[in-house]
Amino acid sequence: xxxxxxxxxxxxxxxxxxxxxxxxxxxxxxxxxxxxxxxxxxxxxxxxxxxxxxxxxxxxxxxxxxxxxxxxxxxxxxxxxxxxxxxxxxxxxxxxxxxxxxxxxxxxxxxxxxxxxxxxxxxxxxxxxxxxxxxxxxxxxxxxxxxxxxxxxxxxxxxxxxxxxxxxxxxxxxxxxxxxxxxxxxxxxxxxxxxxxxxxxxxxxxxxxxxxxxxxxxxxxxxxxxxxxxxxxxxxxxxxxxxxxxxxxxxxxxxxxxxxxxxxxxxxxxxxxxxxxxxxxxxxxxxxxxxxxxxxxxxxxxxxxxxxxxxxxxxxxxxxxxxxxxxxxxxxxxxxxxxxxxxxxxxxxxxxxxxxxxxxxxxxxxxxxx
Amino acid sequence: xxxxxxxxxxxxxxxxxxxxxxxxxxxxxxxxxxxxxxxxxxxxxxxxxxxxxxxxxxxxxxxxxxxxxxxxxxxxxxxxxxxxxxxxxxxxxxxxxxxxxxxxxxxxxxxxxxxxxxxxxxxxxxxxxxxxxxxxxxxxxxxxxxxxxxxxxxxxxxxxxxxxxxxxxxxxxxxxxxxxxxxxxxxxxxxxxxxxxxxxxxxxxxxxxxxxxxxxxxxxxxxxxxxxxxxxxxxxxxxxxxxxxxxxxxxxxxxxxxxxxxxxxxxxxxxxxxxxxxxxxxxxxxxxxxxxxxxxxxxxxxxxxxxxxxxxxxxxxxxxxxxxxxxxxxxxxxxxxxxxxxxxxxxxx
Numbered sequence: 280x281x282x283x284x285x286x287x288x289x290x291x292x293x294x295x296x297x298x299x300x301x302x303x304x305x306x307x308x309x310x311x312x313x314x315x316x317x318x319x320x321x322x323x324x325x326x327x328x329x330x331x332x333x334x335x336x337x338x339x340x341x342x343x344x345x346x347x348x349x350x351x352x353x354x355x356x357x358x359x360x361x362x363x364x365x366x367x368x369x370x371x372x373x374x375x376x377x378x379x380x381x382x383x384x385x386x387x388x389x390x391x392x393x394x395x396x397x398x399x400x401x402x403x404x405x406x407x408x409x410x411x412x413x414x415x416x417x418x419x420x421x422x423x424x425x426x427x428x429x430x431x432x433x434x435x436x437x438x439x440x441x442x443x444x445x446x447x448x449x450x451x452x453x454x455x456x457x458x459x460x461x462x463x464x465x466x467x468x469x470x471x472x473x474x475x476x477x478x479x480x481x482x483x484x485x486x487x488x489x490x491x492x493x494x495x496x497x498x499x500x501x502x503x504x505x506x507x508x509x510x511x512x513x514x515x516x517x518x519x520x521x522x523x524x525x526x527x528x529x530x531x532x533x534x535x536x537x538x539x540x541x542x543x544x545x546x547x548x549x550x551x552x553x554x555x556x557x558x559x560x561x562x563x564x565x566x567x568x569x570x571x572x573x574x575x576x577x578x579x580x581x582x583x584x585x586x587x588x589x590x591x592x593x594x595x596x597x598x599x600x601x602x603x604x605x606x607x608x609x610x611x612x613x614x615x616x617x618x619x620x621x622x623x624x625x626x627x628x629x630x631x632x633x634x635x636x637x638x639x640x641x642x643x644x645x646x647x648x649x
Numbered sequence: 650x651x652x653x654x655x656x657x658x659x660x661x662x663x664x665x666x667x668x669x670x671x672x673x674x675x676x677x678x679x680x681x682x683x684x685x686x687x688x689x690x691x692x693x694x695x696x697x698x699x700x701x702x703x704x705x706x707x708x709x710x711x712x713x714x715x716x717x718x719x720x721x722x723x724x725x726x727x728x729x730x731x732x733x734x735x736x737x738x739x740x741x742x743x744x745x746x747x748x749x750x751x752x753x754x755x756x757x758x759x760x761x762x763x764x765x766x767x768x769x770x771x772x773x774x775x776x777x778x779x780x781x782x783x784x785x786x787x788x789x790x791x792x793x794x795x796x797x798x799x800x801x802x803x804x805x806x807x808x809x810x811x812x813x814x815x816x817x818x819x820x821x822x823x824x825x826x827x828x829x830x831x832x833x834x835x836x837x838x839x840x841x842x843x844x845x846x847x848x849x850x851x852x853x854x855x856x857x858x859x860x861x862x863x864x865x866x867x868x869x870x871x872x873x874x875x876x877x878x879x880x881x882x883x884x885x886x887x888x889x890x891x892x893x894x895x896x897x898x899x900x901x902x903x904x905x906x907x908x909x910x911x912x913x914x915x916x917x918x919x920x921x922x923x924x925x926x927x928x929x930x931x932x933x934x935x936x937x938x939x940x941x942x943x944x945x946x947x948x949x950x951x952x953x954x955x956x957x958x959x960x961x962x963x964x965x966x967x968x969x970x971x972x973x974x975x976x977x978x979x980x981x982x983x984x985x986x987x988x989x990x991x992x993x994x995x996x997x998x
Contacts (some may be wrong), residue, residue: 281938314945324748326796334840334842334843335810335811335840344995349872393970434928447708448705448930449705450929451929462965478705478867479867479868479869479908479912479913480702480704480907480911480926481704481906482911482913483910483911483913483926484926484927486913505840505841505911506841507841507843507915508912508913508914508915510919511913511914511916511919512914512916512917512919512920514915531917532917532918534917535915535916535917545842546841547915549841549842549844550841550870550915551844551845551848551870551871551873551874552870552914552915553869553870553873553897553909553912553914554897555873555874556894557873557874557875557877557892557893557894558852558874558875558877559874560849560852561845561848561849561874562843562845563842563843563844563846563848563849564845564846565846567810567812567813567843592662635794
């Protein structure tokens with residue numbers, strides 16, 4: 280039953296591990312077609328970490344689930360190409376994907392409480408995939424599970440195998456989820472908001488663990504989060520998503536040193552920083568992401584953007600390459616360029632700065648939530 | 650750390666809320682007890698925001714609920730505007746809650762899904778028969794929190810985003826014009842961009858309504874941003890109390906330093922801290938003797954096992970409960986002060 284996909288039989292080392300081209304995932308709902316992922320293109324090399332950043336509703340989770348083929352079939356329309364290790368997998372059926380999940384790709388979910396089975400022992404949950412994919416017998420799988428638990432930093436692994444999820448703390452549960460994801464030695468690991476449900480201290484531990492495991496196993500990782508702070512020191516490349524599209528894409532260094540997209544800038548500014556004095560006014564992003572069933576014309580971020588000009592409302596900016604190679608963004612008036620400065624100055628002069636401090640005049644009620 | 654003591658309590662006339670030696674315990678069967686909060690003291694002056702920060706399970710929410718009298722108080726006292734409210738019952742207790750309001754962590758589940766927002770926000774007024782001019786008041790608070798009253802009132806919670814639901818919860822707590830609002834992790838369920846909106850809103854509302862806030866959260870960066878004074882808690886005890894900027898520049902407690910280093914910095918050149926803080930919180934059923942932080946502390950010695958540190962002043966308005974703080978002097982040997990005997994989790998409480 281553990282049929283391997285052809286890709287592993289003919290490893291093509293030249294091809295990037297993951298190549299996603301013009302991926303679109305649309306949900307067909309009574310309210311209309313929701314364009315959750317709308318034309319995303321990205322590549323990921325072996326051993327690299329890609330951070331996908333965006334607010335709730337920006338499509339980052341749907342993107343990772345689309346790539347992994349975890350979305351339901353009904354009322355979902357997925358087009359575009361997903362090449363894994365040189366093999367096109369977008370047309371794979373559920374049973375074909377089963378050979379991919381585990382040994383090739385694995386996912387860590389946000390909430391460790393709900394992603395573990397509460398009535399199954401930890402050991403069983405880890406060894407399940409080992410026995411299915413790697414044809415191990417019980418004893419062998421158990422030994423490997425002990426090693427896995429030890430490698431993710433769980434004390435007394437032998438005892439833990441016999442325990443249930445409720446007997447562990449939130450951080451320990453997330454470690455178990457990581458152990459399950461790593462069990463079959465995936466080459467591509469999706470971490471979907473792996474630390475959002477956890478405390479800051481535990482978050483640091485879990486991110487360090489992911490870092491170490493990734494280096495040790497030379498895995499490619501996609502780290503999905505809403506917090507730019509989380510990916511800053513951990514990801515090689517960062518893609519910022521907004522309203523189903525990648526709006527800025529660059530190496531972490533480039534993105535932080537010369538960000539071009541006003542949305543990225545606004546996301547970064549909304550993080551409360553430790554070095555701020557207390558009671559520093561945070562700049563937040565007014566409003567909220569658009570309704571994806573009926574997105575605004577032009578740049579989707581324009582209604583919340585303080586650089587926005589009449590052109591932005593009319594025309595959708597294409598993904599253009601910046602001065603630095605591999606730095607792409609979608610903006611007519613990029614941050615830190617003369618055009619952007621001018622646009623901002625013009626908006627300020629006309630008193631049109633839509634920015635965080637403006638009380639949210641409720642444009643969105645009845646919008647995105649339908 | 651994790652010490653008792655009252656050295657940090659202030660003796661001033663404008664103290665609105667004072668908690669002294671608060672102990673909250675929960676029985677968990679077979680004669681065992683969860684020592685959720687043990688000997689915690691703090692005070693909040695009028696118009697001040699006190700931030701309480703600590704990991705999950707440190708007792709910060711239990712403390713907040715105990716002040717609201719939603720949790721049983723085993724010992725200690727809570728004084729609100731000079732009145733001891735620890736033993737209030739029935740109607741007097743209910744009346745008190747007009748002045749003491751609370752905002753909860755999950756804004757969506759704290760709004761009744763079947764009622765309209767207008768109804769949710771005006772209910773406190775109906776309960777207290779303050780319906781005269783109630784409609785106008787509801788409109789005003791909804792407007793103040795940034796929602797259009799005409800649009801929002803007839804809708805129900807599923808038509809709002811998480812951030813908007815938190816705005817509604819804030820409006821509901823403001824409608825009775827309370828003195829103190831206890832915010833229990835008000836932003837941890839929200840995105841960073843929305844988090845900034847809500848934090849700014851809380852600051853605005855504090856000014857407009859003359860509020861005193863108790864702000865509970867696990868993220869020190871968030872707490873630091875809104876607070877005038879910060880108390881760090883660990884396993885049911887207070888570790889450090891200081892002004893936020895002072896605490897950030899000169900953390901005295903090893904735990905505070907660990908909390909600070911755990912916050913991710915949005916700068917790719919900063920190498921993430923590899924973690925001073927190993928392991929998990931010990932069980933509150935059987936907390937460590939002496940200093941409760943010693944099992945995870947790199948500076949712990951035998952003294953930390955034997956003797957519980959008391960809160961003491963190490964700088965102007967900077968208090969710490971640690972024998973060997975990162976700044977200031979080592980605690981003098983305790984002679985006359987009663988300390989927790991080894992093994993007793995609440996010895997000095």
